[in-house]
Amino acid sequence: MAKKMELISFKLCPFVQRAVIVLKKKKIDFDITYIDLGNPPDWFKELSPLGKVPVLKVGQEVLFESSVIQEYVDEVTPPSLHPDDPLLKAKNRAWMSFGDELNMAMFKMAQAKSQSAFEEIRDGMLKKLHQLESVHSGKAFFNGADFCLIDAAYAPFFMRLDLMSLACGFSFLDELPKMKRWSDNLLAEDCVKSSVVTELPQMYVGMLKNIDGSYLSTLCQ
Numbered sequence: 164m165a166k167k168m169e170l171i172s173f174k175l176c177p178f179v180q181r182a183v184i185v186l187k188k189k190k191i192d193f194d195i196t197y198i199d200l201g202n203p204p205d206w207f208k209e210l211s212p213l214g215k216v217p218v219l220k221v222g223q224e225v226l227f228e229s230s231v232i233q234e235y236v237d238e239v240t241p242p243s244l245h246p247d248d249p250l251l252k253a254k255n256r257a258w259m260s261f262g263d264e265l266n267m268a269m270f271k272m273a274q275a276k277s278q279s280a281f282e283e284i285r286d287g288m289l290k291k292l293h294q295l296e297s298v299h300s301g302k303a304f305f306n307g308a309d310f311c312l313i314d315a316a317y318a319p320f321f322m323r324l325d326l327m328s329l330a331c332g333f334s335f336l337d338e339l340p341k342m343k344r345w346s347d348n349l350l351a352e353d354c355v356k357s358s359v360v361t362e363l364p365q366m367y368v369g370m371l372k373n374i375d376g377s378y379l380s381t382l383c384q
């Protein structure tokens with residue numbers, strides 16, 4: 164029998180969440196071990212080649228990089244959540260990688276010290292969201308009616324954007340109807356709702372409020 168997989172996680176990490184969403188969607192029984200990234204244990208430093216989460220342990224083997232973990236989990240539990248068509252699959256992978264930039268931009272926006280730095284990053288994020296709007300199917304999910312791997316990759320970003328928008332009183336998606344509907348649909352999925360600890364909203368907003376000297380913390384309630 165296949166060994167139970169173990170995911171090494173940090174509760175706030177959007178990249179870990181991508182992997183959890185796929186594991187949940189595929190109804191896989193897995194173990195999750197949380198670490199404190201601010202004070203990582205020695206065993207984690209030895210285990211994780213880049214010192215980052217997520218790491219997935221499959222027996223004695225170690226996988227890292229959320230996109231690789233997502234694809235591995237998907238491949239070993241058919242049917243695949245990727246489209247069959249090779250070109251569409253490749254395009255999905257490219258736009259999944261584009262999502263990494265959005266996660267990084269959101270992180271940098273939260274750290275920005277001045278209003279002008281904040282607005283510059285926010286405008287860059289909005290530009291990327293408009294690009295995404297132009298390639299989205301306009302249906303429930305990115306490719307159409309079915310939830311795919313690319314949807315799992317974007318859900319953590321939209322969850323945080325939603326929490327940030329509510330706590331800080333601004334809206335990103337007013338002029339992006341496909342993104343708004345996509346975000347609502349993603350956040351309503353069971354595999355997404357169950358992919359984070361129950362205290363994630365408080366933890367995330369608390370983290371935003373406590374970023375020393377950040378412009379965003381002055382907007383958060």
Ligand SMILES: N[C@@H](CCC(=O)N[C@@H](CS)C(=O)NCC(=O)O)C(=O)O
Nearest residue numbers: 176177178214215216217228229230
């Ligand atoms: N490209 C990586 C990014 C993972 C990542 O940045 N994880 C963060 C937490 S959200 C981390 O472990 N940071 C620790 C560090 O950089 O030292 C992936 O997709 O897995």
